[in-house]
Amino acid sequence: xxxxxxxxxxxxxxxxxLYSCSENEEKEVKEEELExxxxxxxxxxxxxxxxxxxxxxxxxxxxxIKLEDLKGDIVVAVMIYTTCKAACPRLVADVRRIxxxxxxxxxxQVKYVFVSIDPETDTPERMKEFAKENEMxxxxxxxxxxxxxxxxxxxxxxxxxxxRISPIDFSHSNIISVFDQEGVLVHQKEGLGVDDxxxxxxxxxLAM
Amino acid sequence: xxxxFVTIVVIMFFSxxxxxxxxxxxxxxxxxxxxxxxxxxxxxKVDNFQIDKYPVTNAEFIQFxxxxxxxxxxxxxxxxxDGNYMRHFKDDFTLNEGENPNAPMTNVSWFAxxxxxxxxxxxxxxxxxxxYVGMADEKRIDARSKDxxxxxxxxxxxxxxxxxxxxxxxxxxYWGVYDMHGLVWEWTQDFNSVLISGESRKDVDGSxxxxxxxxxxxxxxxxxxxxxxxxxxxxxxxxxYSIRTLGFRCATSIK
Numbered sequence: 001x002x003x004x005x006x007x008x009x010x011x012x013x014x015x016x017x018l019y020s021c022s023e024n025e026e027k028e029v030k031e032e033e034l035e036x037x038x039x040x041x042x043x044x045x046x047x048x049x050x051x052x053x054x055x056x057x058x059x060x061x062x063x064x065i066k067l068e069d070l071k072g073d074i075v076v077a078v079m080i081y082t083t084c085k086a087a088c089p090r091l092v093a094d095v096r097r098i099x100x101x102x103x104x105x106x107x108x109q110v111k112y113v114f115v116s117i118d119p120e121t122d123t124p125e126r127m128k129e130f131a132k133e134n135e136m137x138x139x140x141x142x143x144x145x146x147x148x149x150x151x152x153x154x155x156x157x158x159x160x161x162x163x164r165i166s167p168i169d170f171s172h173s174n175i176i177s178v179f180d181q182e183g184v185l186v187h188q189k190e191g192l193g194v195d196d197x198x199x200x201x202x203x204x205x206l207a208m
Numbered sequence: 209x210x211x212x213f214v215t216i217v218v219i220m221f222f223s224x225x226x227x228x229x230x231x232x233x234x235x236x237x238x239x240x241x242x243x244x245x246x247x248x249x250x251x252x253k254v255d256n257f258q259i260d261k262y263p264v265t266n267a268e269f270i271q272f273x274x275x276x277x278x279x280x281x282x283x284x285x286x287x288x289x290d291g292n293y294m295r296h297f298k299d300d301f302t303l304n305e306g307e308n309p310n311a312p313m314t315n316v317s318w319f320a321x322x323x324x325x326x327x328x329x330x331x332x333x334x335x336x337x338x339x340y341v342g343m344a345d346e347k348r349i350d351a352r353s354k355d356x357x358x359x360x361x362x363x364x365x366x367x368x369x370x371x372x373x374x375x376x377x378x379x380x381x382y383w384g385v386y387d388m389h390g391l392v393w394e395w396t397q398d399f400n401s402v403l404i405s406g407e408s409r410k411d412v413d414g415s416x417x418x419x420x421x422x423x424x425x426x427x428x429x430x431x432x433x434x435x436x437x438x439x440x441x442x443x444x445x446x447x448x449y450s451i452r453t454l455g456f457r458c459a460t461s462i463k
Contacts, residue, residue: 047285149331149397156318156400156447157287163401166250 049183050157055150057115060127060143067154067183070142073111074206075179076199079160081118081170082130090192091174092134098176099140101200106207109181112141115154117162117170119145157185178202233258233460234384241340241350244435254340259333260457261385262375263312263392264324270301270309272324279320288319292450310374312392312455318447321395325458332397333459335442339435342389344382352435361389361434371453392455393441402443 045051051068059065078095080088095112102110116122122130127143146154155162162172176199178187187202235258240251273280280300284293294300295315296307303309316324318332325331333341345351352358360379364370371392378390388394445451 048287050287052285052287152398152400153319153322153447159400159446161400161402161443163398 046182046184048185050154050179050185051183053150053153053157055146055153057144057146057150058124060124060131060137062124065144070111070113071183072181074106074109074181074203075111075113075183076203077113077115077158077177077179078175079115079117079155079158079162079172081116081172082122082126083118083168084170087172087174087192091176094193094196095176096134096136098196098199098203101196102203103207106204107140109207110140110203112136114141114143115151116143116145117151117155117160117172118164119148119151159188178206180206232261234261235462236337236341236383236385239340239349241336241343243336243339244432244439252336254336256462257333257337257459258462259337259341259383259385259459260330263387263394263455263457264321265310265375266296266303266307266313267309269313269316269324270303272327273301276323276327279323284320286448288448289317290448290450292452293317293320295450295452308372308374311372312375312387314371314392314452314455315450316395316454316456317450318395318399318445320450321456322397324456328458330458330460332395332456335396335398335401337459338388338394338396339438341381341383341385344385344388346379346381349382358434364390365434365437371455392453393438393451395454395456396442399442399445400447402439 051071053067055067057065057067076095076098078091080091082088092114095114099107099110099112114127116127122143122145124145127145128137131137131141131143145151158175158177160173160175162170165171174190174192176189176196177185178199180186186206187199189196189199236254236256238253238255238257240253242251277283279288281294281297282300292315296304297315298304322332343350343352345354345357348354370390373391375391376386378387380386381388445454
């Protein structure tokens with residue numbers, strides 16, 4: 001019972017936070033870059049960095065993360081939903097192909113991030129399963145789900161369009177995006193199975 | 209004692225979300241409608257909700273900026289707003305000569321519009337909500353098949369500078385909502401849900417591509433044409449774009 005009260009209070013408080021619009025101005029906590037593999041960053045986040053988005057996400061291991069936690073890595077991002085039967089498997093295959101072609105040296109600095117456009121269905125468990133099915137169950141592959149609004153916002157930055165067209169299906173644009181270590185969008189590729197050499201080039205260049 | 213406190217807080221919380229017809233908003237009774245998504249024509253259900261009777265004005269936006277300086281022209285980050293943001297302002301809080309404080313706020317990005325609504329305890333309307341309200345004329349919930357309704361919209365498309373007119377200067381529709389057509393286009397929460405041409409949208413030279421091709425696609429009559437223009441426009445913008453003819457208004461859900 002007590003636990004329930006605490007829970008509802010937490011829910012209440014977090015709801016209240018949604019309404020206070022002056023949120024996130026205070027979150028000045030500076031992330032420390034610990035891993036030596038990552039490029040170092042000092043100073044302010046670029047204005048164009050996607051890490052300016054103050055959103056909370058859950059990964060396939062059920063861990064709460066901020067987009068900013070990806071700072072320092074090169075990020076290759078796509079938006080999918082795991083129950084998708086048509087385009088997503090091909091999109092996932094395209095991403096895997098990019099991974100295979102990128103040099104080992106560069107890959108050490110890359111995170112491949114799949115953001116769900118169907119956060120209601122794509123629970124951490126479901127994403128984990130999907131990761132396993134696709135042999136992407138390690139640190140290099142990140143599956144994220146956020147709330148509906150944050151997802152919409154993330155898509156807005158990526159210029160990805162999507163719409164639920166039936167209870168189980170979405171139509172969506174197939175775009176693979178590459179972000180630099182600071183979270184600035186540097187490259188996009190649209191379409192399925194199209195030539196990915198420029199994408200690989202973009203990644204390799206960032207990893208140099 | 210503690211639990212009493214919790215009860216009170218919880219009650220306050222629920223009354224906060226469930227009551228209160230917000231001032232300046234019209235109550236929209238939900239229903240189903242058949243939208244125009246390219247070739248898709250399934251009926252879509254819209255729940256009851258409230259929407260601002262008028263688009264947000266320049267003056268109202270200035271007020272918001274005073275309370276949220278992060279969104280001032282001089283402070284806003286490029287991720288959230290392109291170089292045209294608040295272009296009709298001399299400085300952070302002053303409109304250019306000749307601009308009307310009671311005209312709809314335009315040159316405003318999706319991020320800024322979204323933030324404005326959040327600060328009001330509201331949100332942007334969904335595309336379906338907007339279209340649902342937008343299909344009404346003075347007397348009917350759905351006037352889309354009426355010639356005069358479509359002609360009004362199309363004649364507006366041809367009229368220059370309607371963004372500088374005062375809010376409320378077009379007709380009041382069935383729901384008591386003004387200016388859905390006739391002054392400015394408006395942002396919707398999920399403006400980026402438009403896939404008129406399937407998967408073929410190209411982000412490189414997208415706008416011209418979509419705007420012409422998309423708009424012409426299947427527009428067999430006036431009604432489709434008027435709506436296609438809106439959908440094509442939405443499909444051609446990005447969230448940090450600030451455009452002279454694009455404003456917004458807010459909505460809230462009803463629990």
